[in-house]
Amino acid sequence: MTEKKDLKWELEALYASYGYEKYRMAGFEEYALYLENKSFLTSDKMITFNDLDGRLMALKPDVTLSIVKNALPASGVGKYYYTESVFRPNRASDGFKELTQTGLEAIGDIDAVTVTEAVELALKSLEHAGGEYVLVLSDVRFTEGLVHAVGKGAELKEELRDVIAKKRTGEVEKISEKYSLRKGDAKTISEVINLPPEPLKALDKASKYAFGKEANIAIDELRALVCAFSGTRYAKKIQIDFSITGNTNYYNGILFSGYIEGIAGGVLKGGRYDKLVGEEGKGAVGFALYTDEITEKYFSEARFADVVIDYDGTDIGKLLASANALRAGGKSVTLVRGGKADYKFRKGELIKNER
Amino acid sequence: MSVNIALPKGRLADKTLELMKKAGILKKVEDAGRKLVFEDESGFVRYFLVKPWDVPVYVERGVADIGVAGKDIITENTPDVYELLDLKTGKCRMCVCAKNGYVDRPGATLRVATKFVNTAKGYYASMGRRIEIIKLNGSIELAPLMDMSDVIVDLVETGTTLKENDMRVVTIIAEISARLIANKASYRFKREEIDRITSELGALINENN
Numbered sequence: 001m002t003e004k005k006d007l008k009w010e011l012e013a014l015y016a017s018y019g020y021e022k023y024r025m026a027g028f029e030e031y032a033l034y035l036e037n038k039s040f041l042t043s044d045k046m047i048t049f050n051d052l053d054g055r056l057m058a059l060k061p062d063v064t065l066s067i068v069k070n071a072l073p074a075s076g077v078g079k080y081y082y083t084e085s086v087f088r089p090n091r092a093s094d095g096f097k098e099l100t101q102t103g104l105e106a107i108g109d110i111d112a113v114t115v116t117e118a119v120e121l122a123l124k125s126l127e128h129a130g131g132e133y134v135l136v137l138s139d140v141r142f143t144e145g146l147v148h149a150v151g152k153g154a155e156l157k158e159e160l161r162d163v164i165a166k167k168r169t170g171e172v173e174k175i176s177e178k179y180s181l182r183k184g185d186a187k188t189i190s191e192v193i194n195l196p197p198e199p200l201k202a203l204d205k206a207s208k209y210a211f212g213k214e215a216n217i218a219i220d221e222l223r224a225l226v227c228a229f230s231g232t233r234y235a236k237k238i239q240i241d242f243s244i245t246g247n248t249n250y251y252n253g254i255l256f257s258g259y260i261e262g263i264a265g266g267v268l269k270g271g272r273y274d275k276l277v278g279e280e281g282k283g284a285v286g287f288a289l290y291t292d293e294i295t296e297k298y299f300s301e302a303r304f305a306d307v308v309i310d311y312d313g314t315d316i317g318k319l320l321a322s323a324n325a326l327r328a329g330g331k332s333v334t335l336v337r338g339g340k341a342d343y344k345f346r347k348g349e350l351i352k353n354e355r
Numbered sequence: 356m357s358v359n360i361a362l363p364k365g366r367l368a369d370k371t372l373e374l375m376k377k378a379g380i381l382k383k384v385e386d387a388g389r390k391l392v393f394e395d396e397s398g399f400v401r402y403f404l405v406k407p408w409d410v411p412v413y414v415e416r417g418v419a420d421i422g423v424a425g426k427d428i429i430t431e432n433t434p435d436v437y438e439l440l441d442l443k444t445g446k447c448r449m450c451v452c453a454k455n456g457y458v459d460r461p462g463a464t465l466r467v468a469t470k471f472v473n474t475a476k477g478y479y480a481s482m483g484r485r486i487e488i489i490k491l492n493g494s495i496e497l498a499p500l501m502d503m504s505d506v507i508v509d510l511v512e513t514g515t516t517l518k519e520n521d522m523r524v525v526t527i528i529a530e531i532s533a534r535l536i537a538n539k540a541s542y543r544f545k546r547e548e549i550d551r552i553t554s555e556l557g558a559l560i561n562e563n564n
Contacts, residue, residue, distance in 0.1 A: 132544060134543045134544070136543070166436075166437060166438050167437040167438060167439055167537075168438045169439060169440060169441075170438065170439075170440055170441025170534060171438075171441070174530075197546050239543065243437070259539070259540045259543045259544070260540075261540070261544045262417075263417070263540060264415065264416045264417030264418075264538060264539075264540055265415075265417075265435065265539065265540065266539065266540070
């Protein structure tokens with residue numbers, strides 16, 4: 001059998017080794033919790049129902065909100081990891097979909113060490129999948145600095161955010177004409193959209209367009225993060241790209257998004273979201289890894305048994321005994337009757353009819 | 356690493372292939388016939404022809420690394436992809452059109468026939484106008500002529516069909532052209548190849564415009 005273990009088990013062991021504690025969510029939570037923070041969620045649509053006492057409940061669309069609202073420590077940092085199913089609308093099928101998330105949250109007195117450690121865990125989580133991977137870093141403070149420096153008026157600011165997030169280089173010229181931007185501004189936006197893949201080169205270039213104190217702090221923090229991993233095997237796995245965006249009502253610093261080769265969308269999303277905590281001096285950083293597609297692509301080999309015993313009218317006791325003898329020797333064994341071993345058993349060694 | 360490209364069947368595919376050959380991205384443009392997948396001699400690109408509305412789906416799901424899609428389809432379906440380049444071809448306009456002589460009654464619910472449901476909803480929502488959408492799949496101009504709708508929201512290229520049917524453009528909602536779109540994960544892992552295609556096509560487009 002392939003020697004790969006269960007991804008969930010591997011990740012949970014990894015997070016526990018960093019002192020993170022397991023967090024288990026209730027199956028349902030009051031709808032009001034999600035309603036108050038619905039713009040934090042990827043969609044405001046969720047599965048709701050009335051509980052026996054009449055309260056409107058929701059089938060968990062998210063985990064972060066629950067942890068932030070329930071587990072904020074009075075002092076220090078609370079570190080939690082989880083593996084949970086969440087239920088979200090699926091555009092492709094026009095219905096709800098159950099997704100498995102494994103992730104972590106650190107909440108409380110967050111500092112640069114906690115953030116760097118979260119980034120390290122994000123890199124290690126992607127590495128566990130087994131394929132080629134990239135972790136893309138961004139920071140809302142840089143993007144907002146740029147948007148506010150260039151854009152006058154809410155409509156233009158929104159268009160600029162959209163142009164950066166979607167890398168709409170073709171729209172920059174049109175927006176520039178429509179809103180009579182200064183000549184250099186169009187070039188600035190295009191340069192920020194097309195930063196080089198090497199992180200330090202990207203940051204050197206971006207630093208020319210860091211407008212305001214916060215944007216400059218963002219560049220410094222990103223540079224410190226990149227440098228923290230220089231000389232390690234993760235150095236080449238990090239990219240800087242400000243197309244990674246987050247809702248500015250919640251996110252206030254670094255953002256990250258992880259990709260694995262062969263999987264179409266981002267598989268890991270996270271960042272710094274002190275504003276969600278909403279308490280002076282308290283912060284939060286965390287990420288979620290969407291594991292369904294990773295498991296399907298890199299861990300599905302485990303469903304094949306090492307040995308298939310094709311039985312037919314046999315002595316059941318003897319059959320079970322011979323299967324168990326093989327299992328005792330470390331093999332996985334499945335019993336299939338009368339040559340009906342279908343495709344999913346074919347990778348195993350086939351033993352015919354134990355009479 | 357070779358790049359998979361989804362192209363919309365029809366004129367836009369022909370134009371794009373011609374452009375890619377001129378830019379040196381493709382060695383040879385094959386006759387389409389009934390074939391759907393084409394491997395270029397260069398080994399650098401593999402392209403396939405799909406329905407225009409399906410291009411963003413192939414790109415978003417990563418089957419194609421990049422693709423060519425009309426801005427109308429991108430706006431309507433809002434796929435989670437990067438929009439790297441305006442190819443400045445396939446130009447037309449998304450418009451509100453009505454029969455000549457039609458007078459709008461702002462207090463009444465406006466009946467809007469269209470294939471572009473989300474675009475129409477978004478446009479009228481931004482104006483706070485109450486509408487009733489009538490979703491059609493083709494021959495949209497027929498709806499106001501048969502008094503099934505007050506207006507239509509549709510693409511207008513030359514305006515000939517409108518003229519022939521005694522109709523006119525009431526408002527231009529957006530300028531439309533073809534865009535080069537990219538899958539977000541492919542952009543990470545095939546950056547060099549995608550950058551090469553984008554910059555070579557971009558340089559050629561700038562020369563021509």
